[in-house]
Amino acid sequence: MSERDSQVPCNDSDPLVAAVANCSREPIHIPGSIQPHGFLLVLDSPSLAILQASENVVDWLGAPADCLAGARLVDLCEAGAVVERALSLLGPAEPAPRHLADLRLARPDDGRERDIAVTAHVTAGLVIVEFEEVDGDAAANGDFYPLLATFIGRLQDAADTEQLCRLAIGEIKRLSGFGRVKAYAFDADGNGQVLAELADPGYSSYLGLHFPASDIPQQARALYCVNRIRLIVDADYRPSPLVPALNPKTAQPLDLSQAALRSVSPVHLQYMRNMRTQASMSISIVVGGRLWGLISCHHVQPLIVAPQTRAVCELLGRLLSLQIESRESRASAEHMLALRHYVFQLLSSMSDHDSVQHGLREQAQTLLDFMAADGAAVIDASDCQLFGHTPAAPQVEALAYWLAGRHATEPFHSDNLARDIPELPELADSVAGLLAVSISQIHPHYLIWFKNECIRTVNWAGKPEKSVDAHGSLDPRHSFECWQEVRRGYSTPWHPRELQAVLELRNAILGIVLRKAEAMAQLAGDLSKSNKELEAFSYSVSHDLRAPLRHIAGYAELLEEFEGERLSERGRRFIDNIADAARFAGSLVDSLLSFSQMGRAALHPVTVDMQGLLGAVLHEMQPEIEGRAITWNIGELPVVHADAVYLHQVLRNLLSNALKYSRGRNPAVIEIGAEQSSGCTQVFVRDNGVGFDMQYVDKLFNVFQRLHRMEDFEGTGIGLANVRRIIERHDGRVWAKAAPDEGATFYFTLPDPRQEI
Known part of the structure; x- marks a missing residue:
């Protein structure tokens, strides 16, 4: 058992790193050789003159490969005319192999006739013709329509993806005769997990186990998307090279991406032998243009599968791919609908409040449910609001500072903070994953979601580590026994649809802020205009009132001075009240004038x-x-x-x-x-x-x-x-x-x- 806390950086000078890099760069689409259970001819188009041939053509046609340049197939064997007539029906662009004919050829070494299936495809102005030896019974055309009709009906009734895979591998095992057939799906990191398996007695079971992404280099994954089926008849085969090595017409190695006889990497052949597998066939499950998974067939002895049977198996794989894509599309639409419902709730709350922060605070639980998070933070220039389980406020503020320093517009997400933000190690003490998005184009304002650690046990098919042989080449692992790893420091991953929904929320928030800013600008403009009018009015009124009030105060004083002796006590009191009121009003007017001038000066x-x-x-x-x-x-x-x-x-x-x-x-x-x-x-x-x-x-x-x-x-x-x-x-x-x-x-x-x- 192993416990993995984080990934260790690779050292480019490490021999293992160099071997893995060399393996990932291996040009497997131009191996320069084929598997020897058939032979291959490369013809010029449209003359059909031979440009290249596999070295083992001599075992079938009796003529050495280096003597065939410029010859016509019709001149080499009686069946050549049949093949050339079929080739004339090929279009100028036939990138996928097409079955042309079934022949019987006698080998020169023993004179015994063999059943041969002929396929061809066109690439770069070249016609690649493949002749495969097949079992006589397998070569006979069968009526596959009832099988396909029944299979399609059962696919439509399947409850889930695992049942879809079980149905597919059941039919493929029955058609092909392989001893073990399994289907596995790739995760976001490229690791595969076996979802379904059927195996004869004596075969090891890999159901539920994981295979590391490094088992299939990137160029091999790309080739699986181009060519949906690949057969290896015997892991101990001796490759038959092409003669000449470079195509005379293109002066380049021949691209064998679509060739059924294409030779495979020696590393993969050793991998098969380590797994005690002598023959294998892989059928790609391609969903939305990406390699979703594989159907992998194994046999303990060499096994030939006729092209017609392989074609039906490939079709079953395509039907399975379509069903998975349909179900994933429906699940994706339902998931996005649910996420957008949360977005609508959050936006409604924000629109109903004066600020985005206040609106989100009122929908704290919705904010958490939106990303299936354990905690969340809303950060603006003056406040840091925390909801649910989060790091401490100072740590979240330090995180916001770190995010601002990245100057990135796309959401930042991580399922392992110790690995992805080593600058803030204290974050990983509280949470394992986070998703952050900026909600301002100017200020460091963020929405952040946090996820707790999710300790996960992964059962691998053998310890997922590579080694290097004495020659510095990659040596595949030798054991495929269950090896358990406990992964710590990780949260559940963030789904791409969640990232899409977060971007939609961010764009909507920016729209709300912009509308509020426009409304505030309009209000500020109206208010400024009103203030100017009010200031002008108050200035005018206060200025015009000063003289009358002074007159009232002055005449009250004169009246008391000249007529005071003739006034009664009550009259003098009235005069004093008039003077006091006039002086107060004058003081008030002076203050108002000063206030209005303050806004203008x-x-x-x-x-x-x-x-x-x-x-x-x-x-x-x-x-x-x-x-x-x-x-x-x-x-x-x-x-x-x-x-x-x-x-x-x-x-x-x-x-x-x-x-x-x-x-x-x-x-x-x-x-x-x-x-x-x-x-x-x-x-x-x-x-x-x-x-x-x-x-x-x-x-x-x-x-x-x-x-x-x-x-x-x-x-x-x-x-x-x-x-x-x-x-x-x-x-x-x-x-x-x-x-x-x-x-x-x-x-x-x-x-x-x-x-x-």
Whole structure:
């Protein structure tokens, strides 16, 4: 038993690595030789003159291969005329082998006639004709229609893929006579698992076992897709080379991809012998243009299968492929429909909320079910929301930073984090797999799903390791006994359809964000227009009201001065009330005018020493401070980049507020301080006054909003609104914290002096 935690990187200087690489580069489609249970001729088109022949042609036609150049088959044997007539029916492009005729040829060595099946195909302007010796009974044409009709009906009734494979291998075993027939499917890594098997007594069973991907190199897999059936009659055969080695017409080795007699790799022949298999036949299961699996037939003795029988077996394999493709297409459609249902639920929630993050938070379980994940994270610039089983927030944030550094637009996925993200080893302590997708084209915002470790036991047909022989060539394994491996550190893999669905979700989210951004831009435009109109209106009204209010106050004073002695006490009280109201209204109008001007005036930022500015403000406010018991706690204030005039107004308003609302305290304690935080300067003004209820804090910085009665505390209700407008124009923000009768603290931020406003 083995436990595999991760894959070890390969060393190119390792002899085993070199042997595997050489095996993967072996040009198996141009072996330059054939299997000797038949012979092969290469004819020119359209003259049908012989260009090449297999060396063993002499055993059949009596003429050496090197003497046949330019000859015609019709001149070499009586059956040549039959073959040439059949060849005349071939089209100019017949890449698949076609059965031409069944002949009887007498071998020159013993004069005994043999049954020969003749097939041919056309490639690159050449006609490749193959003559195979077959058993007399096998060569006879059978009526395969009832078999195929019954087989198709049974395929349609099969419950699952395993039953489909059992039906196919049953018919193929009965037709071909092989002692063991098995069907296996490849996983995403190319490893094969035996799904169905039928074997005669005495044959080892491989049902349920796995075969490593390295057993079939990539070029062999590609050839399986081109040529759907391959027969090896005897693993101990002696190859018969082509003469000449290079085709005279193309000056290249002959492509034998479609040839039934094509010789195979010596490594594969040794593999067969190690498996105690003397004859084999492979039938490809091709689904959607990819090699889905194989039907593999084995026999302990040499075995010839006639071309007609092979053709029926190949057809059965194609029917099986179509059935599997149909079922997989239906399953794929159902899976995508289910995934898109989750996408619809998530999008509906996001559309109903102000932000994507809020919408996803409301559908946390749907987010997990969508990817069949154990945990998920939604990350934006200011927040990291975690759902289900995930790594700790700092680890997820580090992961987001790592993802952003990749600058990739495609989803990142892994079923083994220890292997794929060695830079963050702590992730693998919590989870084994993840899938991440960016949901912003500008900012590092991500959706991430996590999967826990899924410990899996894999039963291999022999230990899946290669070795090298004394000559440095690949030596196939010798044992195919069940060898068990425990795989740790892996999650269940992410399905390609899940990756497709995640991309659809990402694109839809970007669409939602874009629509929300457009709506916000439209709203911002409308709001800006309304604000400008309101500012113009307030400026006009406040400017025009100043003169009448001054007149009212002035005439009230004149009336009291000139007619005061003749007025009653009640009349003088009325005059005083008129004057006070006019002065308050004038002050209110002046504040409103200042507020409207703030939105229109340009800023002139300069370097400002806040310590010195605070001293000037306190000196100016000396009349308000005189006669009061006040304890000042003034911290170290920094140098900032701001408009000095407006910053003076901010400090004046905040300090006036602190003095006003701490009027009943003895002593009043007022604290001013600052600190650097997240690339900005944060300033605060704190008092021990009456405070306020935090449930009303949102109203605090609005125009004309007051949290206390005017009878208790004077003021126009515009000062804090002015503070917010000034600070926001400096790209800062303002807020407050308080509790009733426990004082209040007002904060504002300004950009770092090193940054431009």
